[in-house]
């Protein structure tokens with residue numbers, strides 16, 4: 001990876017910005033292909049969601065990511081470089097795309113700010129091929145955005161990634177970047193709210209939908225339990241969907257703002273396919289976080305409702321911690337993660353025993369897995385090894401994936417799949433797209449799954465699905 005830094009003082013005025021572009025155009029001419037100029041500029045502490053609401057166009061890919069408890073939010077839109085592919089090589093191709101893109105990237109500006117520098121935003125589907133229905137999302141989407149705005153605590157940064165080739169009109173490019181930078185530097189009120197806080201439209205009131213085909217779900221659970229006894233299947237995560245039709249497309253910004261307020265410990269995300277559909281959610285599950293070669297991943301499985309009062313809540317939590325069925329369900333995930341890392345030559349540590357992750361509507365068993373990662377191992381190689389974990393597929397992995405195809409009558413698309421970003425230094429973070437929904441005009445499909453192991457009770461699994469569906473339902477309707 002070649003990243004060429006320019007000193008920050010080069011960006012003091014429009015003239016120096018133009019000079020930077022002239023230098024990059026000379027390189028593009030010499031190398032006979034386009035260069036990416038990635039500028040990181042300090043801006044006031046805007047709300048990235050408000051900026052996204054301002055910039056978002058249905059025909060552009062977008063990416064939004066916020067973890068309120070960690071005080072981090074990133075919004076990105078309008079790809080300058082993008083890869084959209086299908087097939088089993090998708091992770092390797094995504095990694096190659098990122099590495100080759102960075103070879104021809106020139107970075108400049110405030111690179112010391114958190115979340116500065118070029119970031120690649122990625123979403124993968126659960127399966128590497130789509131089988132049913134129309135292919136709404138490719139198996140892998142990776143893009144470098146033209147505009148990226150991030151806020152970490154009270155610091156904010158605009159990253160503008162611009163393609164410069166021999167033909168680029170540099171005066172026009174300079175004007176465009178300068179204008180955008182000035183707009184983000186000055187607080188505005190023009191009827192659409194300020195960039196510090198978006199004015200968001202509320203959803204049109206709709207009837208609260210009820211889950212249908214519940215018998216089909218419980219029958220499938222019973223069949224899976226038989227397979228678990230007979231066929232060496234240890235665990236299967238069976239998902240169910242809820243389709244909600246509303247008179248008007250639900251306002252995405254409002255739903256995301258509601259989710260980040262209600263679920264500060266979750267990853268609130270939204271990705272679009274540039275054709276009008278968006279996939280969004282509030283996931284509690286970290287698939288991978290890599291920072292300076294330190295890796296953290298979550299084993300998250302085993303669930304119980306929250307109590308109506310402290311006594312009931314404590315009781316439910318204690319029961320969950322001691323429940324053999326849930327602990328087994330959890331252990332299958334933990335063993336898988338540790339084994340995957342071991343096969344990659346990585347020794348991991350765990351925060352045992354499992355502790356409770358308590359969300360407003362549900363609580364889970366969670367174990368943190370940490371490890372030191374060698375320099376030559378790319379984040380996406382680890383991701384490929386981990387996805388799908390038994391928290392969202394089952395075990396053994398291949399049999400579980402076949403069984404999911406057999407029992408689920410819908411396409412998972414991005415549900416339970418990796419969504420996240422990789423930066424120019426190889427750091428990055430991915431969540432698993434659970435507690436999620438696919439928004440397609442007036443139709444929204446909500447997804448939720450539950451892990452089935454020996455001893456699971458079909459009615460309780462159904463109740464768990466209903467509980468999980470409420471995460472999104474309450475934000476959308």
Ligand SMILES: C=C(O[C@H]1C=CC=C(C(=O)O)[C@@H]1O)C(=O)O
Nearest residue numbers: 301302303391434448449450451
């Ligand atoms: C697959 C989902 O949740 C997973 C994560 C936490 C707990 C789970 C469980 O207890 O079944 C699931 O493994 C989902 O929410 O759709």
